[in-house]
Amino acid sequence: xxxxxxxxxxxxxxxxxxxxxxxxxxxxxxxxxxxxxxxxxxxxxxxxxxxxxxxxxxxxxxxxxxxxxxxxxxxxxxxxxxxxxxxxxxxxxxxxxxxxxxxxxxxxxxxxxxxxxxxxxxxxxxxxxx
Numbered sequence: 001x002x003x004x005x006x007x008x009x010x011x012x013x014x015x016x017x018x019x020x021x022x023x024x025x026x027x028x029x030x031x032x033x034x035x036x037x038x039x040x041x042x043x044x045x046x047x048x049x050x051x052x053x054x055x056x057x058x059x060x061x062x063x064x065x066x067x068x069x070x071x072x073x074x075x076x077x078x079x080x081x082x083x084x085x086x087x088x089x090x091x092x093x094x095x096x097x098x099x100x101x102x103x104x105x106x107x108x109x110x111x112x113x114x115x116x117x118x119x120x121x122x123x124x125x126x127x128x129x130x
Contacts, residue, residue: 029109061086
């Protein structure tokens, strides 16, 4: 099942990039929990929570993109290394960073998502020794 989990997450990134939220939400469980460790440790719930965390994340940026670069199969979890680029709305400063996402799946649905700024933290959250 774990290889299938990678494909579900990969398809979710594709759906997000295309703006196909129906396809994206079809991969999410109704009880989805999203945990943003930094800057505030906030927790969000469900599809509405997904929209909120994305809006919070990008509100200060223009020309924001996030590109998955690597998918790591971790059994019930999938770790995704991404590359983010953006430009500050006010400052015009271009920024780029790597962000790791950990998706946990149950019965073919994404049940948990967490964001990490350090690879070691993401691997630990997925139960992989870093």
